Amino acid sequence: MKRWKSLRIKINITGIVQGVGFRPFIYRMAVKNGLKGYVRNRGDAGVEILIEGTKNDIENFLKDLREKKSPLAQIHDIITTKLEGKNEYEKFTIYKSSSETELPGSVIPPDIAICNDCLRELRDPKDPRYEYFFITCTDCGPRFTIIEKLPYDRENTTMQDFPMCDFCRTEYTDPLNRRFHAQTVACPRCGPKVYLTTQKGELIKHEDPIREVGKLLSEGFVIAIKGYGGFHVATSTTKDAPLIRLRKVKHRSEKPFAIMARSLEAVKTFAEVSGKEAELLASYIRPIILLNKSEGYYLSDLIAPALHNVGVMLPYTGLHYMLFDKVDEPAFVMTSANPPNQPIVKDNEEALKTLGATVDYFLFHNRQIAHRCDDSVIRMHDKDLVFIRRSRGYAPAPIMLKEKAKRCVAGLGGELNNTACILLGNKAFISQHIGDVENIETRDFLEDATKHLINLTNSKVETVACDLHPKFTTTNLAHDLANENGWQLVQVQHHYAHVAALMVEHDVKEIVGICCDGYGYGIDGEAWGGEILLCTRESSGFERVAHLEKQPLIGGDLATRYPLRTTAGILYKKVNVEDWLLQNKEHFPHGESEIQIVLHQLEKGHNIIGTTSCGRVLDAVAAVLGICFERTYEGEPAMKLESTAIKGKDILKLKPTIKSNTLDTTQMLLEIFEKRKKYSKADLAYSAHAYLAQGLAKLAIEKAKENNVKTIGFSGGAACNEILTLTMQKTIEAAGLQFLIHKAVPPGDGGLSFGQAVVGGFFQL
Numbered sequence: 001m002k003r004w005k006s007l008r009i010k011i012n013i014t015g016i017v018q019g020v021g022f023r024p025f026i027y028r029m030a031v032k033n034g035l036k037g038y039v040r041n042r043g044d045a046g047v048e049i050l051i052e053g054t055k056n057d058i059e060n061f062l063k064d065l066r067e068k069k070s071p072l073a074q075i076h077d078i079i080t081t082k083l084e085g086k087n088e089y090e091k092f093t094i095y096k097s098s099s100e101t102e103l104p105g106s107v108i109p110p111d112i113a114i115c116n117d118c119l120r121e122l123r124d125p126k127d128p129r130y131e132y133f134f135i136t137c138t139d140c141g142p143r144f145t146i147i148e149k150l151p152y153d154r155e156n157t158t159m160q161d162f163p164m165c166d167f168c169r170t171e172y173t174d175p176l177n178r179r180f181h182a183q184t185v186a187c188p189r190c191g192p193k194v195y196l197t198t199q200k201g202e203l204i205k206h207e208d209p210i211r212e213v214g215k216l217l218s219e220g221f222v223i224a225i226k227g228y229g230g231f232h233v234a235t236s237t238t239k240d241a242p243l244i245r246l247r248k249v250k251h252r253s254e255k256p257f258a259i260m261a262r263s264l265e266a267v268k269t270f271a272e273v274s275g276k277e278a279e280l281l282a283s284y285i286r287p288i289i290l291l292n293k294s295e296g297y298y299l300s301d302l303i304a305p306a307l308h309n310v311g312v313m314l315p316y317t318g319l320h321y322m323l324f325d326k327v328d329e330p331a332f333v334m335t336s337a338n339p340p341n342q343p344i345v346k347d348n349e350e351a352l353k354t355l356g357a358t359v360d361y362f363l364f365h366n367r368q369i370a371h372r373c374d375d376s377v378i379r380m381h382d383k384d385l386v387f388i389r390r391s392r393g394y395a396p397a398p399i400m401l402k403e404k405a406k407r408c409v410a411g412l413g414g415e416l417n418n419t420a421c422i423l424l425g426n427k428a429f430i431s432q433h434i435g436d437v438e439n440i441e442t443r444d445f446l447e448d449a450t451k452h453l454i455n456l457t458n459s460k461v462e463t464v465a466c467d468l469h470p471k472f473t474t475t476n477l478a479h480d481l482a483n484e485n486g487w488q489l490v491q492v493q494h495h496y497a498h499v500a501a502l503m504v505e506h507d508v509k510e511i512v513g514i515c516c517d518g519y520g521y522g523i524d525g526e527a528w529g530g531e532i533l534l535c536t537r538e539s540s541g542f543e544r545v546a547h548l549e550k551q552p553l554i555g556g557d558l559a560t561r562y563p564l565r566t567t568a569g570i571l572y573k574k575v576n577v578e579d580w581l582l583q584n585k586e587h588f589p590h591g592e593s594e595i596q597i598v599l600h601q602l603e604k605g606h607n608i609i610g611t612t613s614c615g616r617v618l619d620a621v622a623a624v625l626g627i628c629f630e631r632t633y634e635g636e637p638a639m640k641l642e643s644t645a646i647k648g649k650d651i652l653k654l655k656p657t658i659k660s661n662t663l664d665t666t667q668m669l670l671e672i673f674e675k676r677k678k679y680s681k682a683d684l685a686y687s688a689h690a691y692l693a694q695g696l697a698k699l700a701i702e703k704a705k706e707n708n709v710k711t712i713g714f715s716g717g718a719a720c721n722e723i724l725t726l727t728m729q730k731t732i733e734a735a736g737l738q739f740l741i742h743k744a745v746p747p748g749d750g751g752l753s754f755g756q757a758v759v760g761g762f763f764q765l
């Protein structure tokens, strides 16, 4: 005889609740509380629960649900509905998933690094998954990169090619097992296999291919290794020869390579690691962190040439750990395998075709990658985390906002370091890193990633937002998508998008934004990049209230590649430019004849573009100091300048010269030019940073006071620069104003899609 009246409740849960062991968790809570019914995944990435039991038991269950959720789950909404009718269930069961898609805004989790339990089993000779490279459980393993469609069931992932053996199935169906309903469960008998091939793809029979690859790497061979979200190209970190070779074949003469260290202890032998950095390195996200090289840095200088820091991550799969087993190497180079201007390589055939000439061997596995995903890159400014690239471990988990957007918007980002963003209610879903969208491959990748994100989140997009630049590939794609789907199109000025991102991230209604980077198309069609914007949520949006002095780029884009041209433009008629250029003629690809053309153009004012870019000023300083004469990767001269400045001091103590809302940069460059032999490069490089940061801060403070605004923010790619950021912060806070930087999205163009989307979703259009 029942003492209590029995109730029936249906519960819908949205958030990150699939692929995180949520149903097993619900199962255990229901059984513990003596409830009957079912739990199942839904096609909208949410979870549906039906429970029958007494009021008291149900209340206890709901309490458990709120308080004890599995660590990787993220609950957004719990919607309960009381049902009529009699009880019909004999027990509590995990049901087959339904394909219903009703509620928007849930999503599947990012890929998760190997957990400690799996790592222990990997090393336990008695465990059935001893030394199995693809050991995973409900708490770890790939998620985002294996899902083809929802709900998150094995048959909807690239694990569908590997039917479970009896042993794995027993674990999968045992409610008390850690692998109960783990979709990636696999073992050496039934799961993916790893194999070694030559550069041509010919199989090399080896009983222990992973550790063989570790040995080959330590001997200096270059090997492509298939991971969760794509291929890495790996080699030794202690020898120069393979790095010289790799740089040559990859046409990457200077761009830093990321490395994977065997352990945190190993990292500490060559880099400085703060407590916070150590924690993040070892977290389940396992990002690449830019760490300062230590005094005794002993790895090859060819890994991150002329930079004070090096990008380091820790192993995040069983395979990665095993690479280090038979060698003493502290770390291996582990750089994303992507041909120039192409997305990271993810398919075996594609790898053979595009990497065969670069590498000596391949370490393949036979599980397909559904969606590519590059590693994330982070830097710490003192105690603040700065995203250089937000990708694996973060995408597609949403950024939670304080307010709900007025409409659902897809932001397509800019041309470089692209990402896409879906803004839905109070959630912003940012895609994995897409790359530089300059050709059909990356355009297709962006389009696929955007559509996949829309499907995953069950979003009904109404508006598509893109850059103002009329010729960007991303602008064209936005036009196409708007026409195809009947979406409203919104074009957002580059720097406005950056500052808007900052406003919504911190929920401020008005701000004076300092936005500095290399290039953004201005509303006047000119090249902007050192801007002070007054932005408000309510009125027309933004006003450009001040900027850096406009400087000439001789030969347009060529000046971006060869900073000597910018320097010549700025110092023309102030110093004997001809003499100085001739002293540096080896840095012009066509030597003296090119210099004569540059001088002719200067004289006639031909083929010159004006820009207020902060990046180009930093480039010019780098060239004057002989730090960098050719930009072989984005941001190179400015990054090397910062690395030089890091040990310097403000020797020149230049006072900011401001005339009609413009910060002078000519006089500053001239001072540095004239004193280049008197002081050290480090001190002069630091002085340039101090001048720009203090000058921009001074301008922003003036504008904030004029307009009675209490907050100043710093955004744009230059906000990755620690000296600029911290100097600005000091100046602005000393003036009694609040200083904001990005916490959730990259200050560079990886955060642009989010900025565009929030303008479309929150601001008056």
Ligand SMILES: [Zn+2]
Pocket: 114, 115, 116, 117, 118, 119, 135, 136, 137, 138, 139, 140, 141
């Ligand atoms: Zn695990």
Ligand SMILES: [Zn+2]
Pocket: 164, 165, 166, 167, 168, 169, 186, 187, 188, 189, 190, 191
């Ligand atoms: Zn198995």
